[in-house]
Amino acid sequence: MSTTAPAADGRAAPVLALEGVSKSFGTVRALREVSLSLHAGQAHALAGENGAGKSTLIKILAGVHAPDAGTLTLDGTPVTFSGPADARDAGIAVIYQEPTLFADLSIAENIFMGRQPRRSLGRIDHTAVRSATAALMERLGVDLDPGRVARGLSIADQQLVEIAKALSFDARVLIMDEPTAALTGSETERLFSVVDALRAEGTAVLFISHRLGEIFRLCGHVTTLRDGQLVATEPLDGLTEDDLVRRMVGRDLDELYPKQPTRPGEPALTVRRLTREGVFHDVSFEVRSGEIVALAGLVGAGRSEVAQAVFGIDRPDAGEIRVGGAPLRPGSPTAAVRAGLALVPEDRRQCGLVMAASIERNIGLTGLGKLGRAGLVRRAGERARASDWALKLRLKYDRLTDPVGLLSGGNQQKVVLAKWLATEPTVLVVDEPTRGIDVGTKAEVHRLLSTLAADGLAVLMISSDLPEVLGMADRVLVMHEGRLTAEIPRDEADEERVLAAATGRPHTAGEAA
Structure with a gap:
């Protein structure tokens, strides 16, 4: 050097x-x-x-x-x-x-793409590539197989x-x-x-x-x-x-976790003994209207997978899901949306947005049935819908016709929220709602979630940000290795108790078995 x-x-x-x-x-x-x-x-x-x-x-x-x-x-x-x-x-x-x-290439191939060690006749030395990748993983203290395909990570x-x-x-x-x-x-x-x-x-x-x-x-x-x-x-x-x-x-920031007190109503989402073999097992909980329930735990505990099963992206092997007391057909996102569910995914770029499409088109994607006629989308209706939600969520943009990929991460997250809130859901599932967004926008998202709950929306929030969990949740559900290990009310939740449940340490009386 x-x-x-x-x-x-x-x-x-x-x-x-x-x-x-x-x-x-x-x-x-x-x-x-x-x-x-x-x-x-x-x-x-x-x-x-x-x-x-x-x-x-x-x-x-x-x-x-x-x-x-x-x-x-x-x-x-x-x-x-x-x-x-x-x-x-x-x-x-x-x-x-x-x-x-590259989703279809191995971890080792992704790391050494375009500069793989060569053997005689210019052939790639796959053994050397895997060995060098294993050394990097050991240096990082990570247990990942160099030959594993990136898709699904x-x-x-x-x-x-x-x-x-x-x-x-x-x-x-x-x-x-x-x-x-x-x-x-x-x-x-x-x-x-x-x-x-x-x-x-x-x-x-x-x-x-x-x-x-x-x-x-x-x-x-x-x-x-x-x-x-x-x-x-x-x-x-x-x-x-x-x-x-x-x-x-450029100013003093208002409270980062502006949680409004609410009076939870009837159960809006009920999950009973939900199981997906090898991923999560026997998960039961409910989210009432007007309530923010956080699903906490370490990465890999199964939190996002539970959300995907509830929304119908993945089909569970066992268990029951009810929305407003009515059973929900498993494995069908369409049925979930019709029942009043909305899911803001963890990976907004891959799963939440069409990056090359316009801001207004992304916001309108969940309302094509209402915005269209004879298979054609009414541009005026699409633009009005987008303008309305852009104003409500204080979206920062140049033109609504610009590709959503030009927006900052925080504003992209607002577009995903707008897309789903426009469906007028009764249950909002948000996976890592403030991942990768700045502190000012984070406070805005927290204020929005708090206001939505105060207006009667049931919110299931998955978050790896422990201060966010403690600051925003009425109740904290904690997962460890695919199982629900604790249910902690807001006034009893603290970092030590949540982390103990997340790491599988013995829990105290009052926590869920």
């Missing part, structure tokens, strides 16, 4: 730096004269709300976009990347927020494969865009241990996370963006989370 020359002030010169960088997309100015420096052996945080310009900055560093103005320097020398391969060859590795694996496991891919390049600069969004606390700490080791070897790290506690845990300095402009670059020592939030949103 090369050594950078000292700067004029005696500090080591940055490995990678941006100076006065600007970037526009049509009439939208994504970045305005932004500067950032990354130093060897240091972790630097990049903070800001969704839409602040973080993703654009990352893509400029990664060679995806070229800046309209400004300079990019590597070891003090100006450089121009003509594409991601140039950035990668320069020692810059990026772990993006959304995994981008959880979001957490997909993210770990992306991390292994980045590590395989021996990068001098590691850019991590929300790498922990789908990881548990123990998996996050394991990742941070790897990052600490990389920093000790001299790697410069740029870390982006909406979990502010992670920024303070890992980083020494933070650069904050707001509306594409630089707010401040400063040491984290002496700052508080509230200070950082004010810099990000």
